[in-house]
Amino acid sequence: TVSRALAQAIPKVSLHCHLLGSVPAATTVELARRAGVRIPGDPDAESVYDSAAYADLGQFLSVYDLVGASLISRDDVRRVTYESLTCFGSDHSVWYREIFVTPQPSPLPYPQFLSGVLDGMRDARSDTGIESRIVMAINREHSVAEAVEFVQQVIDHRVDEVIGIGLDYEEVNGPPAPFAPAYALARRGGLHRTAHSESGPPSAIEVILDELRCSRIDHGYHVVTDERITRRCVQERIPFTATPVSSDIGRYSGSGDGSHRRIREMVDAGLQVCIDSDDPPMFGTDPTNDFHAVGNALGYGLDTLTTFTRNAIDACWLDESDKQSLR
C-alpha cells in the first residue's frame, strides 16, 4: 500500500472523468442559484452532493443533469472546465486528461458549449500545464436518432481537441447495439470510440467491440464473469477504465458486491486496467483518492499503481508522437 502523499505524487493520465461530474460543490450551488435551477434537498455547499442519497445510478444522474442545466453561459462552461482541470493538474499530478463532455442538459447551443470547454482547457493549460482533449458523450437513454444527430453535430463543428465519442447514462435503459449507426458515423468522421458498460451482461462488451468498434471499455467489471471474453480482451489488450470509489458507492459494479474484488480479478487475469475517479466531487473522491483507495483495498504498491498510469498512456488517444512525451 502507499501513503496518500505518494498516491498524490504518482503521475496520472485521466481517461474516465465526466465534466458535469467534476464541478466543485460550491460552484454548483452558485451556478444553480444564478440559473434558477432547483436542486432537491438542502442545496447548500456542504450537502449538494450527498452521495449517500444516490440510491441508484438514475438518482445520481438526475443530480448530474441539474449540474448541466445550471451552465447557462459560455463563461459558466469555461469556469467549470478550468476549475476541474487546474485541480487535476495542480493537486493530483494529472498530466493529461480526456474529458467526457455531456452538453445535452445545458440550454446552450452546442457550438457555444464547445467553445466554453475549449476556453477552459486553454486557460488551464497555460496556468498549470495540463494537457487535455474532449470525448463527446452520447446519452443512451435518448433515441438513436438523437445520437446520430449529435455525432453529426460533433463532426460538423469538429476541432482538433475533440478526439472521440462515448456512450453515457444507464446501460439498462440503452443497450449498446442500437447505437451502431451513430458509432459508424463517428468512425467515418475519424473519431475514436469508447462506451460505458456497467451493468452488463458480458456479451455487451463484445457488442461494444465488434458492433460499435470501440477501442476501450468504461467500467466493464463484469468482463471477468466470462472466461472467453476475458481471454479475448487480454489478447487484444483492450483497456478498461475502472473507477473504484464511484462504482462502490453507486453499487453499479455489475457484480453486486463492489468493484474492488472485480478490479483485482481483472488485474490478475492480465487485463489492461486504468484507474480514474468518474465524477469526483459528486462521489466525494478525487484522482488521488481513487489510487489510494484501490491500493489500500487490494494491497497494491507503487509498482502496480504506476502500471495503471502506464496502461492509461497506452490506452489514450494521443498520436504516438505526442504519447512519447508522456512516456
Ligand code: ADE
Ligand atoms: N455519467 C456520469 N457518470 C456516469 C456513470 N458512472 N455511468 C453512466 N453515465 C455517467
Ligand code: ZN
Ligand atoms: Zn463514467
